[in-house]
Amino acid sequence: MIQKTHSYDVVVVGGGSAGVAAAVGAANVGAKTLLIEKNPYFGGASTHSSVLTICGLFAQQEPTTQVVGGVGQTFLNHLARLGRYDGPFRNPGSGNVIVPLDGETTKFALDQLVLDAGVIPRLHTMVIGADVDGRQLRAIECFHHGGPFTVEGAAFVDASGEADLATFAGADVRYGGNEGRVQAGTLVMQFGGVAPDISIHRHQFTAAVWQAKRAGMDYLTKDRGMVVRLAGSNHVLALFADEDVNGLDSESLTQAEMSGRRQAWGYLEAFRQYVPGFKDAYLVQTGPAIGVRETRHVSGEYRLAGEEAIHGARFEDAIARGGWPVEIHEPGEAARYQQIKDKSYYEIPLRTLKVDRIDNLWCAGRIIDCDPIAFASARVMGTAFATGHAAGVAAALHASVGRVAAADVRRELIRQGAIL
Ligand SMILES: Cc1cc2nc3c(=O)[nH]c(=O)nc-3n(C[C@H](O)[C@H](O)[C@H](O)COP(=O)(O)OP(=O)(O)OC[C@H]3O[C@@H](n4cnc5c(N)ncnc54)[C@H](O)[C@@H]3O)c2cc1C
Secondary structure, eight states, rough: OOEEEEEEEEEEOOSSSSHHHHHHHHHHTTTTTTEEEEESSSHHHHHHHHHOEEHHHHHHHOOBBOOHHHEEEEHHHHHHHTOSSOOOOEETHHHHHHHHEEEEHHHHHHHHHHHHHTEEEEEOOEEEEEEEETTEEEEEEEEEETTEEEEEEEEEEESSSHHHHHTTTTEEEESSGGGOOOOOOEEEEEOOOOOOTTTOOOHHHHHHHHHHTOOOOTTTOOOSSSEEEOOOSEEEEEEEEOOOTTTOOOOHEEEEEEEEHHHHHHHHHHHHHHHOOOTTTTEEOOOSSOOOOOOEEEEEOBBBBBHHHHTTHHHHHEEEOOOOEEEEEETTTTEEEEOOGGGOEEEEEGGGTBTTOOTEEEOOGGGGOOOOOHHHHSSSSHHHHHHHHHHHHHHHHHHSSOOOOOHHHHHHHHTTTTOO
């Protein structure tokens, strides 16, 4: 098969929150930028696993304070234009500040965001290899149904969520945190037919799961999950079906997807029987894919520690703010939270995004170099927008001038509306 080669200034692998922000940030610098995504739409976990609440664009303090601007704000502007954003929402129970999404508006808003910035989008394309010459990543190998092809770039961003590109490039990566443990995977369930006039109380779902388990449904993994009503509808999203999954391994993923779907039908039955207002509920959708919170992390030039995140650390080369609490999910257990000092924010240094020993490769999103506690905060989508934006700007500066100073990245990010 004849291989065609394409050349760009900046190539971004992965079109989730981090990858979209990286591509737009690079294009805003003037770089010819390619954004590669294996799914048929952008958004990563938001659109492909129904993670429909953005955390981390705002800190948790009162009054509400925005900590991520730039491409994150441009995305909010697109949502607003489509009639789906009129400000953040503070959860009355937890006090945490989120931005609710819906899947279809998110897909369309991200298409517009990417096209408006002049990014060249390439969906349905899987990156499967890399060509490295010393400390330089020269090109990546891609695959679509037409066969393999090669893409050359002056600089690259790995926003794959699984550190695929860094791994192919031979960079130092590690699976999970302490002793290779990773956070739980969860198959998100969407139920319709929920009575419009009932309020959602967590304890009712926990009690329903206990009753269902007593009646024999012992395969339900979690009794204290999250249920949120989708604005203006009789649909709810429910996060209960946890799986202990290795997101790099198709055998493990297959087992988790099938077990998760079995759980989803079980939860439907439990809620129909035991939760008021759920008598006529039905399963609208699972996933589509199981949500994988964690696989590999990249070794950067600096590893952000949980202590630094919790105590609101500041850095001279800060390129992003993290304003979401530490949020840890162990399979089958309720989420554990720890607030950032003063419910404010910590800073993320550029060095956590710089892939060690590959001069023209940056990483972004949930794979940046963090210990397990810092990861448990920095992984959320709002923060991924911010680290993606910075990685894209750094890659574009590298492509144009051949060297990257943190002060220049900060200056350009501020010019593009980032909050630093
Ligand atoms: C169940 C669950 C609930 C969560 N709840 C929340 C929440 O409420 N709010 C919140 O803000 N965050 C939440 N998170 C965390 C958040 O969704 C992720 O950490 C975030 O999406 C990370 O963004 P990312 O861009 O780094 O990765 P991803 O969103 O995972 O995007 C990576 C993209 O790269 C693509 N890709 C991967 N490999 C390749 C390849 N080789 N070639 C081409 N494309 C590739 C993938 O298809 C994907 O689109 C949750 C996560 C899970 C799993």
